[in-house]
Amino acid sequence: MKKERSLEYEDEKLILLTQKGKMKAFEILVNRYKKNAYFIALGLVGNSEDAYDLSQDAFVKVYRSINKYNGTSKFFPWFYTILTNLCKNHLKRQNVKKRYLSQETERQKLNSEAQNSSNSEEKLEKLALKEKLLEEIEKLPFKFKEIIVLKHFRDLSYKEISEVLEIPIGSVMSRLYYARKKLKESLKDFRE
């Protein structure tokens, strides 16, 4: 899992310290997981500003319920549940305008390359394919979308996904299969 583990304390130890009122411990925890939180939220809601707010809200919620944490489970699955819950509620509340990627920049770059390069058509088609794929990811049911985000955009291992979603590894593979199958159907029109 992509974590910023520059400091030696384990998550559970940091939570215990936070429960004792050590704000510095919570700061370390936030800095350790902030990028994961932001990128997962971005993958789920598709909007950078909202993802930033939702990820921060999730940390605030964790802090407010920190005394409920009894140390028997891992921190990240607990945090993930809170974060995805916020994302689900957010998606229900509004029709979010998608801004997944810095695609404008990418498109401009490709257009300028198109004037000079012989394989530009292929590149433009690849960009169209990416856009189509993103559209289709957005349309997936939540449980398929989250597994695509965790595997494809956060590169979590099956074991990590299994812990975060609290499902067996067999179910991780099965969900990935059905999610990818749905995406596969949508890419039929693109050439191989």
Added chain:
Amino acid sequence: MNCEEIKNLMMGYIDGELSDEQKSLVEKHIEECEKCRDEYKSFVRIKEVTEDMRLADLKEDIWAGYWKGVYKRIERGAGWIFLSIGAIILLAFGMFEFIKSIIFDPSLSLIVKIGIFSLTLGVVILLVSILRERLFAFKKERYRDIER
């Protein structure tokens, strides 16, 4: 192994999660089965395309200020709690004084006193009810809408 059994293993094969023995099983199957071979190729293509994608990152100064943002939200939340407690105490005290002054006001008739007392009691009951509902919803909220 049949096609149904190979589906999950195919995912593990694409993501590099299988043992050598499992890999051989998948390789053997996709070599023999055209349908699964085509499906495998499509899945690899999806993986290649997404590997090339980058979710929009934030600028370094925004990441640097991330913790401060979380801290401010926590601090403000605490501020609102104290503000609400103070407001409730003052409101309750004000109502108590108001009711007391009405009860001991000789110029008001008994029926007016009963009317005002009933009105105040109704407001208090409604406020308590709303507060209790909110508190209950807040406690339950963590697991609401979880589809697992």
